[in-house]
Amino acid sequence: MSFPRFVLSALALASLCAAAQAAELVGYASMPADTFAKGPTAGQFVSSANGRTLPLVDKQAVQGFSAVLPGPVAGTYRxxxxxxxxxxxxxxxxxxxxxxxxxxxxxWDGAALVGEGNVVPVNEKTGAVVAAFTDETFTALKDPDGLIGFTKVADREFYPYSGSGPGAANIPVPQKVRDGGYLTGSDLDIESMRRDKNGYFWFGDEFGPFLVKTNKNGKVLRAAIPMAGVQSPDNPFLNGAQPTLNGSNGFEGMAINAAGDHLYTLLEGSVVGDTPKTLRINEFSVDDEAYTGRQWHYKLDDAGTNIGDMTAVNAHQFIVLERNGTQDPRFKRVFLIDLNVVDADGNVQKTEIADLMNLADPHDLNQDSSQTFTFPWVTIEDVLVLDASTLLIINDNNYPGSSKTAGVPDITEFLQVKLDQKLALKDKTPLN
Incomplete structure (x- = not known):
């Protein structure tokens, strides 16, 4: 049977849309942009934006999530x-x-919508719901023994000040911050986090880029670990040398294997001299606290500009979030990569498994009167495998500067995304 050309085009389009919406939104929750925790005054060096006046007196913004791990009990997250x-x-x-x-x-429970769609703080040890983000809900990173290897904000009497923009010189660093050796956003730009087999935490930073090791209480255990030949413009040891990596292009993604003894760091940008739009993946030994020398390359999509996160599926397969900037059309995709399959140029195999700008939402879980869910945020930086069919994905809302709706700071959204094909969580194939 033959069909007119326009009918074939319509059928092809319908087929493409169905394929693109193979991934489905099966759980949705959101956290208001204006979510805060007790702490020292924050935002003294930031311009007010989107109707929010800074600084935040005697409080910290709970925002900008760039990594996620399981929490103390099922259904909770760190x-x-x-x-x-x-x-x-x-x-x-x-x-x-x-x-x-x-x-x-x-x-959707099969008959009706269930669940509040909200996000609540919990005790970080027990998982019990609490009323607010207080001390019992968070762990602060700290370096009371001065092991980090460079001068940090807590070592100073006054906050560092560039002399331009908001803020002022000679604002004292709070005594509590100095006494505790607490780390701040001028010391490290942490973008990834993993827990190793010994219960220690490893944080991937962009300023060095560095790897930072802490105990379960957030205390730094050794000097920050650099990567040979890779330095960003914010590296404290640059000393006038030319950086080999653009700013904010450090360890945006970092995975750990099931054994908890090897980390896999993924840079957000290309190193000088590498093929443009290719990003290095490096293997790091937890036991030796050193890079093994094994390296792969991840090639960005033609429409992609940055990665947002990476997590392990098994010994050789990993999930990577990839995006572009704010330009339209917005590109926000989830890829499955395989380090055991490398092309002639040394790039790992990648397969798209979800389009976050075109998720099926047949039950309108976010209640926007649409059966298609879009996730258009500037930065999407958190992914966790919940089971063989389901991912948890969270955005970084960049409070208060990012705004999908003019004059309104972005919220933080938590998604449970069901894939149309199961991940091979039980695959025992070793890493080549």
């Missing part, structure tokens, strides 16, 4: 904000912390 307000100069009063919370996902 999330890690990045350096605070976006760069080294404007974030010396943003405390580096991890928070623990519970999304109450709105979902």
């Amino acid at each position: 999330v890690m904000p990045d350096n605070g307000f976006g760069n080294k100069a404007n974030s010396p009063d943003a405390m580096l912390r991890t928070y623990t919370l519970q999304p109450n996902f709105r979902s």
